[in-house]
Amino acid sequence: xxxxxxxxxxxxxxxxxxxxxRMADVSVTPFLDAHSALEDAIAKPCDLMIIDNVMxxxxxxxxxxxxxxxxxxxxxxIIMITADADRRTRLAAIDAxxxxxxxxxxxxxxxRSRVTNLLALRAAQNQLEDRAVHLEAEVAKATEHLQRRExxxxxxxxxxIEVRDHETGDHVERVARVASIIAQQMGMSADFVHTLNxxxxxxxxxxxxVADAILNKPGRLDDIELAQMRAHAxxxxxxxxxxxxTMLQMAAEVAHSHHExxxxxxxxxxxxxxxxxxxxxxxxxxxxxxxxxxxRSYKSAWSVSSAKDxxxxxxxxxxxxxxxxxxxxxWPRIEAIYxxxxxxxxxx
Numbered sequence: 001x002x003x004x005x006x007x008x009x010x011x012x013x014x015x016x017x018x019x020x021x022r023m024a025d026v027s028v029t030p031f032l033d034a035h036s037a038l039e040d041a042i043a044k045p046c047d048l049m050i051i052d053n054v055m056x057x058x059x060x061x062x063x064x065x066x067x068x069x070x071x072x073x074x075x076x077x078i079i080m081i082t083a084d085a086d087r088r089t090r091l092a093a094i095d096a097x098x099x100x101x102x103x104x105x106x107x108x109x110x111x112r113s114r115v116t117n118l119l120a121l122r123a124a125q126n127q128l129e130d131r132a133v134h135l136e137a138e139v140a141k142a143t144e145h146l147q148r149r150e151x152x153x154x155x156x157x158x159x160x161i162e163v164r165d166h167e168t169g170d171h172v173e174r175v176a177r178v179a180s181i182i183a184q185q186m187g188m189s190a191d192f193v194h195t196l197n198x199x200x201x202x203x204x205x206x207x208x209x210v211a212d213a214i215l216n217k218p219g220r221l222d223d224i225e226l227a228q229m230r231a232h233a234x235x236x237x238x239x240x241x242x243x244x245x246t247m248l249q250m251a252a253e254v255a256h257s258h259h260e261x262x263x264x265x266x267x268x269x270x271x272x273x274x275x276x277x278x279x280x281x282x283x284x285x286x287x288x289x290x291x292x293x294x295x296r297s298y299k300s301a302w303s304v305s306s307a308k309d310x311x312x313x314x315x316x317x318x319x320x321x322x323x324x325x326x327x328x329x330x331w332p333r334i335e336a337i338y339x340x341x342x343x344x345x346x347x348x
Contacts, residue, residue, distance in 0.1 A: 001047035001119050004029045006037040006063065007081070008055040016050060019108050020115060034058035038066050045072040047122045048115065050102075053082040053093070061096050068097035075125055077118035081106060150247070151198055158201040161208055171290055172201035174337055178286035181333050185326035186282070199251035200283045203258045206236025233259050233268045253277040258284045261318045273320075281320040285311060285327055288318070293338055304338045 003026050007013040013030050021028045029046070031037040034055050041049075049067065053060035060080060067073045080093045083104040090101060100114055158172035179200040183193045207215060210232050214225050221229055236255030243249050257271060257280035264272030292307035302310070308331065315324035327334060 001026050001122065002029065002045075003027070003048045003050065003115070003119075004031065004037060004040065004046045005050045006031045006034055006055070006060070007050075007052040008032055009052075012052070016106065016111075019106075019111055020050070023112065023115065026119070034060065034063040038063060041067050041070055041073055046076060047126075048118055049073075049076060049078045050115075051078060051080055051098075053080055053089070061093055064093065064096040064098055077122055079114060079118065154198055154201055157205065161204055170341065171294065174290050174341065175203065175283065175286045176200040177337055178289060178327075178334050179283050181330045182282050182285060182323055182326045185330040186322060188278075192279075195247050195250050196254075196279050196282065198247045199254050199279060200286065202236070202240065202251040203254045203283050203287055204232060204236065205239055205251075205255055206232035206234065208239070209235040230259070230267050233257070250277075250279050254280045254283045256280070258287055260284070262320050263317045266318075276320070278320075281323050285319050285323045288314075289327070289334075304335055308335075 003020055005013060005016050005020065005028060007016060007030075010032060013032060017028050017030050020026065029040065031040065034051075035058055037049075037051075038058070040046075051060040051063055055063075058066075060082075064078055064080065067076070067078070077099040078097060079100045079102055080098040081102045081104060082089060082093070093101070100118060102111060102114065155172065176197050180193050180197045183196050188196075210229055214221065214229055217225065233256055237252050240248055240252035240255055243252060254277070256268070257276050260266035260269065260271040260276045260280065262273060262276070262281075264270050289307050289311055292302045292310060293304055295301045308327075311319065311324060311327060315321045
């Protein structure tokens with residue numbers, strides 16, 4: 001274990017190094033001044049510091065204060081050597097972060113005993129830190145595994161709904177990718193983007209409660225059928241309601257509000273502007289863009305450029321202008337998604 005000794009008197013430093021250096025499994029690094037010791041502490045960790053209190057330029061007390069500011073040295077045991085038995089000096093050293101004290105002249109047996117005890121303490125600290133790092137890695141691995149399973153289940157459920165709706169199985173994936181790109185362009189946090197990527201595919205989960213005859217009707221829906229179709233937003237919100245996870249809570253918002261419009265003319269609640277959850281506003285743009293670009297039972301596919309123009313025309317009425325601006329700014333990335341989809345379709 002690495003021990004740093006700081007003592008401005010060369011003879012005293014040599015004596016301390018000899019006494020400590022005879023102990024098993026230790027290496028000693030000596031310093032004659034506090035500044036050099038501090039530079040060493042900044043550069044590399046150690047397991048124990050032995051510091052003389054009375055030193056020129058920077059005192060031992062000041063060195064302890066500086067060392068304790070370093071993340072690598074916050075818990076390193078420090079022995080303060082002092083000839084001053086004054087109670088205030090010792091209290092100040094404790095406040096600064098000293099762990100133990102030795103009085104001058106140093107008793108060799110007492111020095112070895114205190115060093116042995118503090119190295120045992122440091123070894124226990126190191127074991128706990130190693131264990132904490134290991135547990136953190138295991139938790140991260142388990143969390144990643146659960147997130148992969150969660151994402152897999154979400155996409156399988158979303159694609160099952162699409163099969164009922166006679167859509168291409170890639171609709172939910174494209175909506176999620178485009179929504180994520182828009183969110184990134186808007187400066188949303190990485191956590192928000194990740195959660196939206198999982199939540200957006202569930203935007204039409206409520207269609208599970210809509211009759212096949214309505215979902216797949218080739219012509220226009222009458223008023224009764226239209227009301228039943230629009231009910232999928234509320235049904236989806238009910239299915240996803242009261243979820244414990246952030247993802248399910250966002251998915252419920254998206255399912256409930258992705259058909260609301262910026263001007264308040266949407267459904268099911270007639271929300272307007274920022275009353276509409278931001279995740280739903282973003283998903284609405286991605287969902288309509290993909291719906292326009294793909295074949296449906298009631299329409300043929302639009303070109304990507306025509307779909308983009310329609311989104312731009314609807315900025316400030318159907319869509320949040322900030323979401324549309326983000327789509328425009330990120331358009332090369334979004335357009336590439338549809339170019340790839342077209343190429344894949346032609347190859348098939």
